[in-house]
Amino acid sequence: MKKRSSSKTAKCLCGGIKIKIVGKLRHVLNCHCSQCMKTHGNFATYTNSPEKNISYISKRTLKWYNSSTFAKRGFCTKCGASIFYKIKKSDTISISAGMFDNPTKLKTQSNIFTKNKLDYYNLDSRIPKFKKYNK
Numbered sequence: 642m643k644k645r646s647s648s649k650t651a652k653c654l655c656g657g658i659k660i661k662i663v664g665k666l667r668h669v670l671n672c673h674c675s676q677c678m679k680t681h682g683n684f685a686t687y688t689n690s691p692e693k694n695i696s697y698i699s700k701r702t703l704k705w706y707n708s709s710t711f712a713k714r715g716f717c718t719k720c721g722a723s724i725f726y727k728i729k730k731s732d733t734i735s736i737s738a739g740m741f742d743n744p745t746k747l748k749t750q751s752n753i754f755t756k757n758k759l760d761y762y763n764l765d766s767r768i769p770k771f772k773k774y775n776k
C-alpha cells in the first residue's frame with residue numbers, strides 16, 4: 642500500500658508525550674502478538690515512520706521498557722499510554738495510531754502475528770492477515 646504524505650501531531654491522554662511527525666506514515670498494522678496484547682490490553686495498532694521525521698514537543702513523561710533483547714516500548718509514566726514500539730537497530734519507530742486525531746488519513750493495512758490472537762474477537766476478513774510479521 643502507498644504511504645501518506647503529511648505533517649501531523651500525536652499525543653498521549655495526559656499530553657505529557659506529544660510529537661510532531663513530518664513525511665510519510667506507513668498504514669496501520671494490527672499486531673496480535675502476545676507482547677502487544679499484554680502491553681496494550683488488546684491488540685496494538687501501529688503506524689510507522691523514520692525516527693528522524695519525529696520531533697518531540699513534549700516527552701517529560703516518556704519512559705522506555707526493554708521488552709526483549711532487540712526491542713523496546715515507550716510509554717507514558719503519568720497516564721499509562723502505550724505509545725511506541727522500537728526495534729533497537731532500526732532507524733524507524735512504530736507509533737500507536739490512537740495517538741492521532743481525525744482525519745488520520747491512515748488505513749488498516751493488515752493483521753500480523755495472528756497465530757497469537759485471542760479468542761474473544763474476530764478479524765475483519767477484508768483485511769489481509771499473516772501468522773507472523775509482514776510489512
Ligand SMILES: [Zn+2]
Pocket residue numbers: 653654655656657658702717718719720721722
Ligand atoms: Zn500521558
